[in-house]
Amino acid sequence: MPRRPSMSPRNDEAADSSAPVLEMKSISKTFVAVRALRDVSLSVRRGEIHALMGENGAGKSTLMKILSGAYQADPGGEIRIDGKPVTIAGPLAAKALGIAVIYQELSLSPNLTVAENIYLGREPKRGALVDRAAMQAGCQEVLTRLGATFKPQTIVATLSIAERQLVEIARALHADARILVMDEPTTTLSSRETDRLFDLIRKLRAEGLAIIYISHRMAEIYELADRCSVLRDGAYVGTLSRDELSAESLVKMMVGRDLSGFYTKDHDAHPPTHSGREVLAVEHMSDGKRVHDCSFVLCEGEVLAIAGLVGSGRTELARLIFGADRRTSGTVRLAGQTISIQTPGDAIAAGIVYLTEDRKAQGLLLDMTVSENINLMIIGPDSHAGFLDLGKARQRARDAIRSLSIRVAHEKVTVGSLSGGNQQKVLLSRLLEIRPKVLILDEPTRGVDIGAKSEIYKIIDGLVKEGIGVIVISSELPEVVGLADRVLVMREGVIEGEVGAAAASRSRRKPS
Structure with missing residues (x-):
């Protein structure tokens, strides 16, 4: 199939770089009785990184x-490319x-080659045959x-993520894309x-592509975006230029309220108040491959963070403790x-x-309801003569929806239809629901918007006040510093050291 001639600015000297290559005007979308988008407009220029932000469910994906x-x-909206x-x-x-x-x-086919x-x-x-030599040459280019x-x-x-x-x-x-949309591209990257992706x-951008960049991570928006548009509840809120970007302005646009207490702890003003009583002790944990001789103690009512690069062994250590993988x-x-x-x-x-x-592949059953997912681990205790007490299960789900502020119309909605x-x-x-003594949270806010993050942090803070010991594994340093009383640092399967979160917070505030 012949390739379409490139239409990027570098091949069109008359192109006006300030003119939008993409205009979406008054776009609406209704699913049955749900209005997912209401008169949304978006304008993106050539050679621009345009961030698109909003809480989960704001309408970005739609x-x-x-x-x-x-x-x-x-009907009623319009999309224009180069003004047409x-x-x-x-x-x-x-x-x-x-x-x-x-x-x-x-969306790649893992069993095929890169060229294929x-x-x-x-x-x-x-x-009648595929010209594989031409494929390889064009791919290499x-x-x-x-x-x-x-x-x-x-x-x-065989490739990494x-x-x-x-x-x-x-x-x-290779298909001559001029408008490139990237949806949470760094979620699983070290x-x-x-850094290498940002350079690319x-x-x-310098070659003239218009890039729409979707992310929940504000640091990425500050580093990359030329402009940032915000959606909330299916409606367009506004667009900020690079020099207008700030955490305060973005948060207010996304959630409609101030989240000044976004991270839950000021370690200097409020030192740890946990009891000091040991709730969990892990000694000499190894799997012989990715985790080597790891030991630590978790106290009742404490948040202990495990930090380190992707591949450092954090998740593998948690799975060994939980019995999901075999230990040596x-x-x-x-x-x-x-025990x-x-x-x-x-x-x-x-x-x-x-x-x-x-959560999607290993945690939730997306085709089942909210009630069924919440009650999944306690079906046995609620059963009588082999029958589930449905009334009790529904009430438990309603109580959980209320106490954790789960935004859902009712408990019978399928989980797959909910925001992250x-x-x-x-x-x-x-x-x-099983009233745990120890809660291990692995990337608890991955793919979660800023408003939901704040709510999850408050939930964690409430749990530790009840005396539950919490272990948080996170790739986000602000999250680690904001939540933890202590931080364990892992590298190549080994716990290299421990720092107090107050010290980590002060270090993070120092100018570089």
Whole structure:
């Protein structure tokens, strides 16, 4: 299939870089009785990184799905490319217009090569056969442009997440994308991989691409964005230029209120008040591969953070404690008593629960209701003669919805239809129903908007005041500093040291 001539500014000297390449005007979308978008407008220029922010459920994904052709907008709105009205009847029409979307869950075929993924559906032919030599040459050209070190013939399944993301970008550029949408691209990347991605995004901006960047991480918006537009409750709130960006202005636009107490603790003004009584002790925990001789103590009513780069062994250590993976050595004491944990069921029975970092794949049953998900771990105790007490289960779900401020119409709504923050609160409420002594939270606010983050922090603060010991694993340093009483630092499967959160907070405030 012949490639469309490039329409980027570098090949059109008359192009006005200040003129919008994309205009979405008065876009609305209704699903049955739910108005997901109300008269939303968005304008993006060539050579611009335009951040799109808002709480989960604000309408960001719906707006981008309309742009990508996955959804059709309600009548009355208009989309313009280079000032000309266009109709985006489906994903193929969007691609033909130079629109590419890189979703948080990458859409590559892992069993195919890099070249096969980049050319998928557009394979060059020599007679009746695919011209693989041409595929490899064209693929290598775009990989070289992006600075990739892997080869066109590499099987995608063997690549890291960061490398797979690069393949997605290469596929978009090879199809002559002019408008690139990136949805939470750094969620699973290490800090080093994130830095490399930012360098690439800036390079693409310099080449004239219009980039729509969606993220919940404010630090990324400050570092990258030329402008930032905010949606709230399906409506357009406003757009800030780079010199107008601030945490206060963004938060107020996104949530409609001030969140000055966003992080829960001022360690200098309020030192730890936990009892000092040992609730959990882990000694010499190892799996022989990714975790090596880890020991620590958690006190009743304390928040202990485990920090470190992606791949440092944080999650693997938590899974060993919880019995999800097999250990080669190590003991666990709960309230001074050594306990045997061979399976997650043993841990739960003892009062240790674990909130997984991947709520969709390993935590929630997305096709089941909120009530069914909340009651999942206590079906046995609620059953009588083999029958579940449905009235009791419904009431428990309603109580959890109220106490954790889960935004849902009623308990029979399916979990898959909820925003990320509300899904996380449903999963957390399920764990809390068994009245745990120790709560292990692995990336508790990943993919969660700022308003829901604040609510989750308040929930954690309330739990520790009840005497529950909490372990938080997080890749976000502000979150670690804001929540924890102590911080363990892991590197290559080993606990390298411990710092008090007050000291970490003071260090973070020092000018570099």
